[in-house]
Amino acid sequence: MSADFTARAGAALADPTLKIAIDRTTITARTKRASAIAAWPEFPLARALGRDIKDHVIAHLDHYLLEFEANAIASGARVHWAETAQQACDITVALCRAADARSVTRSKSMLGEEIGLPHALAQAGIERVETDLAEHIIQLAGERPSHIIWPALHKTREQVGELFAREHHGALPLDTAEQMMASARRELREKFLAADVGISGANFLIADTGAVCTVTNEGNAELTTTPPRLHIVTAGIEKLVPSTAHAMSLLRLLVRSATGAELTQYTSFHRGPRRPGDTDGPTEFHIILVDNGRTRMRAEGLAEMLRCLRCGACLNHCVVFRQIGGHAYGGTYPGPMGAVITPILDGLAASHDLPNACTLNGQCQEVCPVAIPLPTLLRGWRDRSWREGLEPASLRGSLALWRFVARRPALYRAATALALPMMRLFARRGWISAMPLAGGWTRHRDLPAPPARGFMAQYAARQKAARR
Amino acid sequence: MTDARAAILARLAGHRTDQATIAAQAAALLDRVGPTRPDRVRGAPDAVFLQRLASPAIGATGERIATLAELPEAVSRYLAAHALPPLVAVQPHPELAGLAWAGIATHADITPDEAVAVGLAHGGIAETASLVFHSGAHSPTLFAFLPMHHIVALHAHSVRPWLEDHIAADPPRNVNLVTGPSGTTDIEGTLVRGAHGPGHLHVVMIGSNNDADPVAATRPA
Ligand code: SF4
Numbered sequence: 001m002s003a004d005f006t007a008r009a010g011a012a013l014a015d016p017t018l019k020i021a022i023d024r025t026t027i028t029a030r031t032k033r034a035s036a037i038a039a040w041p042e043f044p045l046a047r048a049l050g051r052d053i054k055d056h057v058i059a060h061l062d063h064y065l066l067e068f069e070a071n072a073i074a075s076g077a078r079v080h081w082a083e084t085a086q087q088a089c090d091i092t093v094a095l096c097r098a099a100d101a102r103s104v105t106r107s108k109s110m111l112g113e114e115i116g117l118p119h120a121l122a123q124a125g126i127e128r129v130e131t132d133l134a135e136h137i138i139q140l141a142g143e144r145p146s147h148i149i150w151p152a153l154h155k156t157r158e159q160v161g162e163l164f165a166r167e168h169h170g171a172l173p174l175d176t177a178e179q180m181m182a183s184a185r186r187e188l189r190e191k192f193l194a195a196d197v198g199i200s201g202a203n204f205l206i207a208d209t210g211a212v213c214t215v216t217n218e219g220n221a222e223l224t225t226t227p228p229r230l231h232i233v234t235a236g237i238e239k240l241v242p243s244t245a246h247a248m249s250l251l252r253l254l255v256r257s258a259t260g261a262e263l264t265q266y267t268s269f270h271r272g273p274r275r276p277g278d279t280d281g282p283t284e285f286h287i288i289l290v291d292n293g294r295t296r297m298r299a300e301g302l303a304e305m306l307r308c309l310r311c312g313a314c315l316n317h318c319v320v321f322r323q324i325g326g327h328a329y330g331g332t333y334p335g336p337m338g339a340v341i342t343p344i345l346d347g348l349a350a351s352h353d354l355p356n357a358c359t360l361n362g363q364c365q366e367v368c369p370v371a372i373p374l375p376t377l378l379r380g381w382r383d384r385s386w387r388e389g390l391e392p393a394s395l396r397g398s399l400a401l402w403r404f405v406a407r408r409p410a411l412y413r414a415a416t417a418l419a420l421p422m423m424r425l426f427a428r429r430g431w432i433s434a435m436p437l438a439g440g441w442t443r444h445r446d447l448p449a450p451p452a453r454g455f456m457a458q459y460a461a462r463q464k465a466a467r468r
Numbered sequence: 469m470t471d472a473r474a475a476i477l478a479r480l481a482g483h484r485t486d487q488a489t490i491a492a493q494a495a496a497l498l499d500r501v502g503p504t505r506p507d508r509v510r511g512a513p514d515a516v517f518l519q520r521l522a523s524p525a526i527g528a529t530g531e532r533i534a535t536l537a538e539l540p541e542a543v544s545r546y547l548a549a550h551a552l553p554p555l556v557a558v559q560p561h562p563e564l565a566g567l568a569w570a571g572i573a574t575h576a577d578i579t580p581d582e583a584v585a586v587g588l589a590h591g592g593i594a595e596t597a598s599l600v601f602h603s604g605a606h607s608p609t610l611f612a613f614l615p616m617h618h619i620v621a622l623h624a625h626s627v628r629p630w631l632e633d634h635i636a637a638d639p640p641r642n643v644n645l646v647t648g649p650s651g652t653t654d655i656e657g658t659l660v661r662g663a664h665g666p667g668h669l670h671v672v673m674i675g676s677n678n679d680a681d682p683v684a685a686t687r688p689a
Contacts, residue, residue, distance in 0.1 A: 021656070024656040024657065025656050025657035026657070028656065028657035028658060029657050032657075039506070040506045041507075042503060042504045042505065042506060042507065045500075045503055045504045046504035049497065049500050049501065049504050052497060052500075053497050056493055056494065056497060060485060060490050061480050062477050062480035062481055063485075063487070063490055065476075065477065065480070066477075075641075081472040081473035081476055082472055083472045083475055083476060087472060131664065132654070133652045133654040133655070133663065134654035137654070150653070150654060150657060151654075152654060152655070153657075155655075156656065157655050157656055160655055177655040177656070177658060177660045178660050178661075178662070180655060181652055181655075181660050181662065181663055182662065185662075185663065185664055188664065189580055189581065190580070192580075192664070193580055209638075209639055211639060211643075217650065217651050217652055217653065217663060218650055218651070218652050218654075218663035218664045218665065219613045219650040219663060219664045219665020219666070220663070220664045220665075222609060222610075222612070222613045222642075222644065222665075223610075223613050223614075223664055223665075226609045226610055226613070226642075227610070237476065242494040242497075243494070243498075243635075244635045244639075245498055245501070245632050245635055246494070246497065246498065248501075248631040248632050248635075249501055249504065251631070252504070252505075252506070252631070259653055259659075261525060262506070262525065262595075262596050262647075263596040263598060263631075263645065263647045264647070265646065265647050265648050265649070265650050265651060265665065266644060266645070266646060266647075266650070266665065267598075267644070267645040267647070268642065268643065268644045268645070269639060269642070269643040269644075270641070270642055271639055271640070271641055271642070271643075272641055273641070274641065275604075275640070275641050277604060277605035278603060278604065278605065278608070278641060279560075279605065279608045280603075280608045280609050280610050281603065281609060281641055281642065289476075291472075291476045291479075295476060295479040295480055296479075298480070299479065
């Protein structure tokens with residue numbers, strides 16, 4: 001493991017408040033998802049359908065992009081294409097400048113985070129107002145999102161209360177989550193209506209209508225995209241679906257997997273600018289289609305990852321994420337899905353630790369609503385990292401030693417016969433809480449004490465007894 | 469940015485499948501939707517709608533009146549029950565404008581801090597108790613988002629069973645499915661009602677849809 005990841009994970013593990021915050025949200029999320037899925041016996045069929053819809057689109061992505069583009073243009077939208085994060089930011093900033101925009105409201109979008117849009121707007125001197133409650137929290141705190149559904153998951157309600165007491169202008173009470181939301185509502189109300197540009201992401205791009213689908217609980221997406229003169233959508237090219245009906249099937253999966261609800265409060269389909277007779281809506285509607293590594297994923301054996309609906313279930317169920325939270329991963333996307341995507345976005349050399357920070361217990365794949373084989377994809381990165389010589393010499397050395405011993409059964413048995421009794425010297429009530437050379441394991445958890453004799457020794461003894 | 473467009477499309481171009489085959493595959497996927505739906509819309513869609521609307525997961529309220537002419541009375545009752553002043557924004561829909569709003573001061577322009585707005589939904593979806601709004605001159609988008617209390621009239625005959633049943637062939641600029649009052653789970657994952665959108669949603673069902681065939685409303689096997 002490289003120093004960066006180890007240091008970040010170590011700092012996360014040493015933070016007891018962080019652990020409380022992670023537990024509060026992920027336990028609720030797992031419980032709610034479980035009951036939503038239990039109330040939907042058709043889930044396995046729906047999941048197979050969701051998987052196949054996404055695979056169909058990814059296989060014919062060029063076809064659907066062109067169909068979407070033509071229909072979006074016919075609705076009055078302008079469509080832009082960006083190969084890289086930088087291009088996408090440049091287009092967005094240029095559109096804001098051309099519109100003389102002073103203030104921009106933004107409705108949460110992971111793609112916006114991925115391409116570094118907050119930073120690009122700041123560099124351009126354009127005021128950015130985050131309207132999603134969690135994004136508002138982390139904007140005030142000057143932090144980065146730590147979860148793809150709950151960006152402020154790393155904060156307890158007590159911490160949010162303190163932050164709002166410091167930063168909000170109203171003098172509303174801030175003891176409950178309800179009161180904190182009410183304070184944010186008041187703080188942001190006027191900003192929604194005063195913005196020149198509203199920027200959103202897309203949950204789905206509908207090829208046969210050219211519409212952009214967003215889902216939110218708070219109603220902030222519509223308040224972000226309706227009043228300003230410009231609505232800019234930044235969307236990954238994998239968000240396409242053939243039609244609205246296909247999107248509905250994916251919505252059933254996405255929402256239950258994300259929050260345990262059956263449908264988010266607001267599911268909106270935006271299609272072009274204001275029309276004659278409309279009394280509200282933007283006068284310009286721009287869609288930026290962003291590649292940023294997606295065509296590479298498709299070409300390099302990661303096509304299945306492009307099914308991802310960004311529901312966050314794999315994060316909530318990951319034993320590693322639940323210990324270290326999202327920031328320790330160091331990229332835009334944390335948890336299992338992040339460990340697969342980040343090496344594409346940031347390069348394997350900088351992120352080869354992430355596919356290793358996984359127990360391969362398979363929980364993530366089991367809960368994934370589009371059945372992405374996350375453990376297999378993570379193993380693929382491990383292979384590649386090994387082949388490219390990115391794993392440190394100490395790891396290569398110890399594995400070589402293990403291999404040497406393991407291929408010589410007599411030596412292996414002698415070594416275990418020696419090691420097991422030694423390990424048992426450190427055990428108390430069947431658990432080892434500290435032992436030389438095992439600090440990396442025992443600092444944050446105990447190691448079960450091994451039996452006195454190894455498997456082969458016990459097996460041999462049993463065979464002998466049976467023969468008697 | 470034609471360069472980026474060409475480059476992306478070039479990287480995606482593989483062996484090309486003809487359009488008809490792709491369309492047939494997409495249609496075949498939709499043929500599989502029926503058995504995946506949560507099998508719970510049993511009975512008349514409008515009755516299922518009202519039932520689900522009141523479930524804690526959705527957190528809205530509902531009532532039924534016989535005809536649209538009774539809507540102003542229902543609104544008056546709601547205002548009285550919530551101790552709200554008789555001042556409401558009414559969606560500029562001809563069906564609503566024609567009503568006798570006795571005792572209630574109405575206006576058509578919604579303000580950022582509007583206390584109460586009254587609207588008429590394009591339709592309803594029983595599966596999720598969702599209201600469908602289509603933007604247009606008679607239905608500004610912000611009506612569903614600015615008020616604190618949103619009272620929505622819904623014709624019983626416009627309620628259909630499933631999410632797929634209100635898909636328009638040529639949709640307007642904005643289609644909104646509204647499911648309950650706004651909320652957030654952003655603080656510790658727990659649902660809190662009343663976010664940026666309305667904090668209260670009240671649906672007034674107009675008439676009933678007893679003629680709807682309950683068998684047709686259930687999921688095909
Ligand atoms: S990989 Fe699957 S479970 Fe994880 S966020 Fe994506 S869709 Fe959800």
